[in-house]
Amino acid sequence: MSVITAYVANGASINERVEYHAPLVKRIAHHLMGRLPQSVQVDDLIQAGMIGLLEALKHYDDAHGASFETYAGIRIRGAMLDEVRRNDWAPRSVHRKARRVAEAVRVVEGREGREASAREIAAELEIPLDEYYDLLADANGHRFFSLDETGGGDDSFVEHIPDEHAGVVDGIESEEFHKHLASAIEGLPERERLVMALYYDQEFNLKEIGVVLGVTESRVCQIHSQALLRLRARLGS
Numbered sequence: 001m002s003v004i005t006a007y008v009a010n011g012a013s014i015n016e017r018v019e020y021h022a023p024l025v026k027r028i029a030h031h032l033m034g035r036l037p038q039s040v041q042v043d044d045l046i047q048a049g050m051i052g053l054l055e056a057l058k059h060y061d062d063a064h065g066a067s068f069e070t071y072a073g074i075r076i077r078g079a080m081l082d083e084v085r086r087n088d089w090a091p092r093s094v095h096r097k098a099r100r101v102a103e104a105v106r107v108v109e110g111r112e113g114r115e116a117s118a119r120e121i122a123a124e125l126e127i128p129l130d131e132y133y134d135l136l137a138d139a140n141g142h143r144f145f146s147l148d149e150t151g152g153g154d155d156s157f158v159e160h161i162p163d164e165h166a167g168v169v170d171g172i173e174s175e176e177f178h179k180h181l182a183s184a185i186e187g188l189p190e191r192e193r194l195v196m197a198l199y200y201d202q203e204f205n206l207k208e209i210g211v212v213l214g215v216t217e218s219r220v221c222q223i224h225s226q227a228l229l230r231l232r233a234r235l236g237s
Contacts, residue, residue: 017057018050021072025049028076031203045080052079097135098229100125105233115189118226136225137218184234192227195220 029045056072104124108116116124122132185196191213198204198212206220213220 014054014057018053021053021069022050024069024072025053025076027203028073029080031205032077032080044083048079048083049076052076055079097138098232101132101135101229102233105230109233116230118222121226133222136222136229180235181231184231187234188227188230192223192230195223196227199224 025046026049029042029049032045033040033042052075053072056068056075059075060068060071062068101121104121105116108120108124112120118132119129122129125132127135185193188196194213195209198209199206204212206224207217210217210220
């Protein structure tokens with residue numbers, strides 16, 4: 001039975017269901033804003049997310065086993081990613097720097113056979129440690145980092161996302177990608193793995209994670225950026 005049929009059977013209109021699930025759209029939008037520059041308007045994300053919610057209401061089928069909230073969350077985030085794709089703001093220099101860091105991580109970890117430390121990555125890049133931390137902050141502050149951005153070239157990952165919304169959802173739901181991603185996250189250093197879990201699973205913001213870890217928000221930002229770039233290096237193959 002589709003969710004539409006169920007809602008009609010329960011006497012609820014689509015408008016009522018949209019209103020009921022609207023807080024989910026707002027929560028996802030505000031969570032994503034923690035990774036976006038100030039130039040991005042939360043209202044634009046919410047508007048895009050509402051379109052994703054309508055698509056979820058139209059296509060959901062509980063026969064597949066996933067709850068509606070889980071399915072809707074994927075569609076809502078996918079719609080917001082479409083909005084990001086249409087408005088990519090990151091300079092190409094930021095993408096190049098991110099690739100340089102990911103490549104340095106890959107080289108160090110391949111050579112040492114263990115997790116690369118920040119000092120080792122900076123040494124591989126032949127830059128001071130403080131400059132490396134500035135680079136992490138720059139990458140985190142200017143772009144929405146996608147865990148499936150592993151291609152080459154100077155283009156942003158959003159320039160390669162298909163126009164069709166289904167393509168975004170298919171990419172997010174890719175079983176093979178999830179398998180490799182889960183394995184890569186499991187192999188992260190303990191603190192980076194904890195930050196990823198708190199941020200993406202528990203949806204804590206960076207300030208809240210800082211309280212948990214007993215560090216500053218800027219330090220959490222560094223850990224988060226380094227974890228993402230480490231994942232990019234490991235998923236690149």
